[in-house]
Amino acid sequence: MNVIDLHCDALMKLQDAKCSLRYFDAPELETNKTRLHLGNVKVQCFAIFIDPDIPSDQKFQTALGQVDYFYKEVLGNNPDMVHIKEWSDFDKLKNGQIGAMLTLEGVDAIGNDISKLHILFQLGVRSVGLTWNNANLAADGAGEPRGAGLTLFGKEIVRFQNEHQILTDVSHLCDQAFWDVMEIANYPIASHSNSRTLCPHPRNLTDEQAMAMFQKGGMVHVVYNPPFICENGKASIPDLVKHIDHFCSLGGVKQIGFGSDFDGIFSFINGLEDASKTQNLINELLKYYGEEDVRGFAYDNFLNHRPGMGR
Template identity: 65%
Template sequence: MRIIDLHCDALYKIWKSGGTLAYRDAPELETSKERLAAGGVKAQCFALYVPPEVKEEHRFQAMLDQIDYFYDNVLGRNPDMKQIVEWSDFDSLGDGEIGAMLTLEGVDAIGTDPGKLRLLHRLGVRSVGLTWNHANLAADGVMEPRGAGLTSWGKEIVAFNNANRILTDVSHLSEKAFWDVIELTHYPIASHSNAKAVCDHPRNLTDEQARALFAKGATVHVIYNPPFTKKGGGASIADLIKHVDHFCALGGVRHIGLGSDLDGISSHIAGLEHAGHTGRLIEELLKHYTEDEVRGFAADNFLRRRP
């Protein structure tokens, strides 16, 4: 069964290590190439994330360093890792090959420079989340008390994404910014979010938000992060499937995908500690859903609705 994971933070971990972690098999990497292969993951999206403690003048260089690790450590040293730059590239992956696509988690590093945005697109970024959890020059994130929407610059980014068939990721946006994006975007996605009705966390989506995404033809990718999965922690795969159940009840059976956030989370769902365990989630889903539906969750829903 083809599996696509829309979000991981392996590049951040490699960058934080100063490039000492070998993407192929470093045990510290939950989404290493070896673990993706063991878990049957056919394509992995790699987020570019620069933490807020990095000084503003150093942020874009930090992002370029992560891209360099992507081209050298991920692609260059692993010939069976194939970069996804065109949406059709998902369909041309051969046996034993794993797709790799760059995404952007927060636009803080580019300031308000459209040239930097164009450069990131040329380097392979195909999904853009405007914020991480806090406010920046484009929008407010979910943890910003002000809760404002998109700025003029944020709207420019969405327009750029539309013109270039780039996904606009809503996973970290404030509710006001979310609704601004829904109004403007041609290609929305929630790359790593769960259902707020099941687990009341600011990072999760309300039923109204989920329905709006489904109405726009977007996919919502469930995240393997215990605090977003079950109140009080100690989450199991069964707890994660409750979010799938809820999204399906809202009409989302053909709009659900996977967005693990592995290498970016500090605790793990029992049995989903790294990408090599992805088959366990698939096996459990098959106990509750038809094979066609599970194929949808694993990859096909996203592939049907890509730009």
């Protein structure tokens, strides 16, 4: 069954390795191309992530460096990896091809200059989270004790994204920033978050937040990171399925997807250690849900809720 994965950090690993990893089959990459093929991951989204400790005057260049790895190593050395730059490109993928889409995890890289976000948009970024767990000039993240909402600049960014049909990712926002986004975003999405009811981690969504996402036509993509699945930090595939089941109970059966967070996590679900094992999750879901619903979780729900589909 084809799968869309909304989040991985392979570009960060490629950059940190300084040309020593081959995207095609590097064992260090949980989302290398070989593993994507084995797991039938038809579309992989690649996050640009800039560590908050990088000096501010180096952040945009660091982001461009990850984009360079995307173009040269992911796309350039793998002709069957197809760059998705338009929402209609999902419909053009052929058998044997894997779609690749750029996302931005936190706008630290642009400083206070929205023209830099326009450059990243021109390079192919189609989903943007305003921050990681830290605070920046746009918003407070889930790890910032202040817990403030969007700044005026943050709201300007969301309006820019509305205008250009860019997804606004809420996964790392603090609660107040989440609600500020929901007031103005046309295309909200949670690229990699689970249920806070089942696992009380600040990176997860409350029931009220999940229902607000569903009511606004947004997608919630469950994440494979064990600390976001179970409080004890150890998780099985059935434990992840419980989060999907909970979101379904809130009315989200047609608005659930996957966001593995592979290459950005340090512990793994047993049987779901890398992209090649993705069909193990599909097979577990088929024990409890009909094929149509599982195809929705895996692929179709996102296609039906991407920008330009009547949202």
